Amino acid sequence: MRFTILFLMIALVAIAPATAQVRVTGKVTYQRVTPLKGANIMVAGSFDGATSAADGSFSFETAGGRSLLLKVHADGYEDVQVTLPAGDSLPDIDVVFVKKNITLKSVVVTSPTGFEAADKVRSVVMQKIDVLTTATDGNIISALKTLPGAQQVNESNGLFIRGGSGTETKILFDGLPVNNFSYSAAPNTSSRSRFAPGLFKGTFFSSGGYSAIYGGALSSVLALESEDMPDKSYADLSLSPIQNGLGFQKLANNKKTTFGASFNYISLGGYYKMFKPTPSYSTAPEFLDGAVNFKHRFSNKSILKIYTSYGIGRVGITEQQQGDVYTGSNFRLNNNNLYTNISYRTKLNSNWKMETGIAINNDINRIKIDTTFAEQKLYADSVRDRASAYAVRLLFTRYLFANSTLNFGTDVQFINDRQQDGGDILSQKDTYSAGFAEFNTYITDKVALRAGLRAEHSALMNKSNIAPRLAASYLLSKRSQFSLAWGNYYQRPDREILINKEKLDFTKSTHYIATFQQELKDHTFRMEGYYKDYHHLVQTEPDTTNGGHGYVKGAELFWRDKSIKNVEYWLSYSFTDSKRKYLDYPVLTQPTFVANHTATLAVKKLFTDVMTLVGVSYTYSSGRPYYNPNRDSKNYLSDRTKDYHNVNLTVSYLPKLRRTFTVIVFTVSNVLGNSQVYGYRYSPYNNSIRTPVISPTQRFFFLGLFVNLGVDRREDIINGRM
Amino acid sequence: MKKLFIAAFMLIGMFNTTLAQDASAYQAALKKNIAVLDTARKISTFQEVANAFERMLSVEKNDWLLYYYASMSLQGLAEKQTDPEGIDAILDKAQTYSDAAAALNPKNADILCLNAAINFSRINVDFMARGPQYSAKAEEMLMAARKIDANNPRVYLLLGQKAFFTPEQFGGDKKLAKKLLEKAVELYAQAPAETNNPHWGQPLAQNLLSNMK
Numbered sequence: 049m050r051f052t053i054l055f056l057m058i059a060l061v062a063i064a065p066a067t068a069q070v071r072v073t074g075k076v077t078y079q080r081v082t083p084l085k086g087a088n089i090m091v092a093g094s095f096d097g098a099t100s101a102a103d104g105s106f107s108f109e110t111a112g113g114r115s116l117l118l119k120v121h122a123d124g125y126e127d128v129q130v131t132l133p134a135g136d137s138l139p140d141i142d143v144v145f146v147k148k149n150i151t152l153k154s155v156v157v158t159s160p161t162g163f164e165a166a167d168k169v170r171s172v173v174m175q176k177i178d179v180l181t182t183a184t185d186g187n188i189i190s191a192l193k194t195l196p197g198a199q200q201v202n203e204s205n206g207l208f209i210r211g212g213s214g215t216e217t218k219i220l221f222d223g224l225p226v227n228n229f230s231y232s233a234a235p236n237t238s239s240r241s242r243f244a245p246g247l248f249k250g251t252f253f254s255s256g257g258y259s260a261i262y263g264g265a266l267s268s269v270l271a272l273e274s275e276d277m278p279d280k281s282y283a284d285l286s287l288s289p290i291q292n293g294l295g296f297q298k299l300a301n302n303k304k305t306t307f308g309a310s311f312n313y314i315s316l317g318g319y320y321k322m323f324k325p326t327p328s329y330s331t332a333p334e335f336l337d338g339a340v341n342f343k344h345r346f347s348n349k350s351i352l353k354i355y356t357s358y359g360i361g362r363v364g365i366t367e368q369q370q371g372d373v374y375t376g377s378n379f380r381l382n383n384n385n386l387y388t389n390i391s392y393r394t395k396l397n398s399n400w401k402m403e404t405g406i407a408i409n410n411d412i413n414r415i416k417i418d419t420t421f422a423e424q425k426l427y428a429d430s431v432r433d434r435a436s437a438y439a440v441r442l443l444f445t446r447y448l449f450a451n452s453t454l455n456f457g458t459d460v461q462f463i464n465d466r467q468q469d470g471g472d473i474l475s476q477k478d479t480y481s482a483g484f485a486e487f488n489t490y491i492t493d494k495v496a497l498r499a500g501l502r503a504e505h506s507a508l509m510n511k512s513n514i515a516p517r518l519a520a521s522y523l524l525s526k527r528s529q530f531s532l533a534w535g536n537y538y539q540r541p542d543r544e545i546l547i548n549k550e551k552l553d554f555t556k557s558t559h560y561i562a563t564f565q566q567e568l569k570d571h572t573f574r575m576e577g578y579y580k581d582y583h584h585l586v587q588t589e590p591d592t593t594n595g596g597h598g599y600v601k602g603a604e605l606f607w608r609d610k611s612i613k614n615v616e617y618w619l620s621y622s623f624t625d626s627k628r629k630y631l632d633y634p635v636l637t638q639p640t641f642v643a644n645h646t647a648t649l650a651v652k653k654l655f656t657d658v659m660t661l662v663g664v665s666y667t668y669s670s671g672r673p674y675y676n677p678n679r680d681s682k683n684y685l686s687d688r689t690k691d692y693h694n695v696n697l698t699v700s701y702l703p704k705l706r707r708t709f710t711v712i713v714f715t716v717s718n719v720l721g722n723s724q725v726y727g728y729r730y731s732p733y734n735n736s737i738r739t740p741v742i743s744p745t746q747r748f749f750f751l752g753l754f755v756n757l758g759v760d761r762r763e764d765i766i767n768g769r770m
Numbered sequence: 771m772k773k774l775f776i777a778a779f780m781l782i783g784m785f786n787t788t789l790a791q792d793a794s795a796y797q798a799a800l801k802k803n804i805a806v807l808d809t810a811r812k813i814s815t816f817q818e819v820a821n822a823f824e825r826m827l828s829v830e831k832n833d834w835l836l837y838y839y840a841s842m843s844l845q846g847l848a849e850k851q852t853d854p855e856g857i858d859a860i861l862d863k864a865q866t867y868s869d870a871a872a873a874l875n876p877k878n879a880d881i882l883c884l885n886a887a888i889n890f891s892r893i894n895v896d897f898m899a900r901g902p903q904y905s906a907k908a909e910e911m912l913m914a915a916r917k918i919d920a921n922n923p924r925v926y927l928l929l930g931q932k933a934f935f936t937p938e939q940f941g942g943d944k945k946l947a948k949k950l951l952e953k954a955v956e957l958y959a960q961a962p963a964e965t966n967n968p969h970w971g972q973p974l975a976q977n978l979l980s981n982m983k
Contacts, residue, residue, distance in 0.1 A: 086814075086817045086821075088821035088824055088825065090824075090825045090828055091825075092828070093829060094825075094829065095795075095796075095799045095822075095825050095826045095829060096825070097821070097822075097825045098818075098821075099814075099817055099818040099821040099822075101814075102814075119828070121824075123859065279902075279903060279906035279907055279910070280906055280910070527855075569853050569854070569855060654898075656937075659937065659939050702937075702939035702940075703939065709902070709939070709940060709941070710939070758941075
């Protein structure tokens with residue numbers, strides 16, 4: 049027995065570590081070429097190890113007399129293991145990383161040709177603050193007009209992108225359509241957006257080649273993502289001669305539920321008394337809106353958001369055709385608009401994500417037009433136009449092997465429009481349904497690929513289409529990439545045409561886009577060339593058919609620089625060459641909404657000592673075609689308006705008012721008072737008489753005070769206690 | 771039989787000593803690395819010490835302090851970055867470690883302070899776009915920390931820093947900053963002698979305060 053114990057003790061003592069230290073040295077590289085700095089060299093099962101130096105070298109001591117397993121980690125690369133035999137002295141070790149770990153954002157395939165603005169992306173192109181400091185009217189659409197691809201069409205609502213008309217850009221709110229993003233406007237004028245830029249945290253603006261998740265837009269998609277949870281409760285207030293608003297947002301103590309309401313009243317009556325508009329307004333634009341929202345975050349991080357707004361608006365214009373004693377008209381419009389958006393997003397498990405939602409669009413315009421002839425009332429026209437649509441969306445995301453994802457889902461819209469013109473009633477009821485699937489994958493660590501397919505059906509037209517889309521990005525260096533995109537895009541004909549019950553098909557365009565993009569620390573550079581052809585465009589002459597066609601080709605440049613302290617500027621230039629034979633165009637010609645050259649320079653400077661942000665933007669656009677009835681059909685739309693020059697100024701001053709976030713904004717559009725003509729309207733009775741289409745006032749001034757009060761007074765509490 | 775017992779005891783005893791040796795080696799390594807972090811100035815030092823804590827984490831996975839210090843080191847590393855591009859990736863990792871620490875030690879004021887510091891660091895990526903949002907988040911965490919431990923000097927140091935560096939238009943307040951920092955310095959003076967527990971910030975608080983005068 050005694051021997052056994054003794055033996056055991058000896059054995060244990062022998063096991064106890066009494067070995068000498070051994071030095072481990074080596075070098076960490078990527079592909080034996082690039083030394084890697086900061087890699088963590090770990091000896092499995094011990095605290096020993098080292099960090100590689102700038103030249104990739106490392107050196108440390110650890111207990112010897114055993115074989116060693118080195119685990120080496122470098123951010124952005126797949127881990128490497130090296131086994132070392134037991135020995136008193138070890139040779140230099142080469143630690144070679146061969147694979148980059150692509151979970152750490154490398155190639156951005158989600159938007160090969162889009163501008164993505166999310167919090168995570170640093171050099172975003174358009175952020176909330178940009179909207180507020182670029183647009184003189186705090187309107188997202190106006191701010192986006194400073195980006196490449198956008199046309200300077202100010203006589204109509206909507207975003208005119210590349211060769212596309214305003215209805216060919218679709219606006220989405222949490223993936224669901226917004227059909228009346230801007231207030232209703234009188235003919236030949238445009239109106240502001242119903243939605244405050246503060247509602248949205250992210251702006252994804254694609255000028256073409258976009259994903260199969262989106263559809264129903266020939267040109268472009270503007271996807272706005274609403275804010276999740278606010279950081280704290282607040283109330284806000286806006287005061288100005290034009291716009292007054294009041295709102296609050298309450299965040300529950302558990303931070304899981306929030307609700308809020310806001311009211312907004314816009315009236316241009318006072319302004320138009322001071323600055324006479326052309327044409328004259330019998331009723332100056334006036335809008336009253338109320339919105340409520342509710343958001344709830346569930347314990348599994350799912351989020352439910354409900355937003356609903358109701359607004360009424362009116363505008364009236366009295367026009368006398370210039371130089372024409374005979375004709376005049378009085379146009380009056382009353383609008384009611386209801387918009388509701390309910391969305392829910394959840395992670396089903398670690399591999400599945402789901403997004404779903406419902407949107408309700410209900411817009412009613414009541415229009416009265418009195419036409420006079422030789423001061424006699426000629427005829428009165430009364431139209432009640434209702435556009436209503438219910439949209440439902442379901443999107444699944446499945447995370448697959450090697451950072452691939454599969455998105456698939458469905459989009460359904462129930463459209464029910466009714467137009468009553470005197471005794472005539474026109475209506476369209478359509479069910480638009482779409483299914484889509486899209487696969488995103490990385491072929492190597494430098495090449496990303498997106499392949500998608502979208503199928504759409506319209507019950508009204510009884511037509512279907514299948515639209516394949518492909519995009520690939522190649523990473524040239526860490527911060528520059530080259531992308532190619534191709535795809536087919538379909539859109540239902542405009543409602544004004546469909547409502548006339550014509551037998552029609554989807555209009556179609558095919559996009560081919562090549563993009564180079566470089567995003568360095570303090571600048572973004574982007575260069576894009578594209579070609580799009582249009583098929584099955586709607587023609588209204590001689591008969592309404594899908595016989596129209598056209599093309600657009602162009603090149604765009606974008607440069608944004610942040611290298612100068614407190615100064616930021618961007619420059620965008622677009623060359624657009626487009627022709628269409630559609631609607632009543634007798635020949636293939638450049639449409640009225642396309643200018644060949646468009647450029648914008650936007651500069652912002654923050655004066656920190658007086659806390660004032662000054663933004664100046666200059667936009668140039670070459671002349672656009674306009675209709676001249678004196679031309680024969682061969683020379684249809686051959687006239688051009690004069691070049692467009694516009695300088696905007698915004699000054700935002702942040703005064704020192706404790707406990708509030710206050711901004712005083714002063715903006716002037718068309719500071720230099722350049723004469724801006726968007727086209728001409730000819731007298732229907734005399735071709736030698738015409739009236740230019742211009743903005744209602746040459747310049748537009750805005751002065752407003754915006755106050756945000758954080759409702760909870762936590763800092764007061766600290767103050768009081770100390 | 772009796773001898774067998776003795777043998778068994780001896781065995782257990784020996785086993786215990788090796789465990790104790792491991793534990794003291796662990797404490798020594800922890801102490802050494804904390805000292806490195808306390809005096810770190812250079813970007814490479816922050817990287818090295820973050821790596822050292824990560825190596826310790828590959829062996830010891832149940833000490834919240836280790837996650838806490840790994841996260842602190844990464845937060846320090848993020849503060850030293852000159853290129854905003856890499857900041858978020860580092861802070862995401864720091865947040866993961868901080869969450870792991872909180873899972874082991876819920877409702878700890880120092881972990882909340884660390885979270886606040888991580889959020890402050892995120893502002894460096896884009897001051898104009900991120901300032902209001904992340905500073906509100908950080909402030910919220912500090913208020914929660916203060917609820918748990920009203921005598922934690924780091925709560926007042928971070929609140930003071932926030933009040934000092936935030937422009938007045940966004941709610942900054944130099945007078946309040948001074949009060950908060952004075953309170954922090956006062957609490958640091960009363961703090962128990964240094965251990966491995968969170969103790970950073972005293973020189974920083976004093977420096978800020980003396981620069982104000």
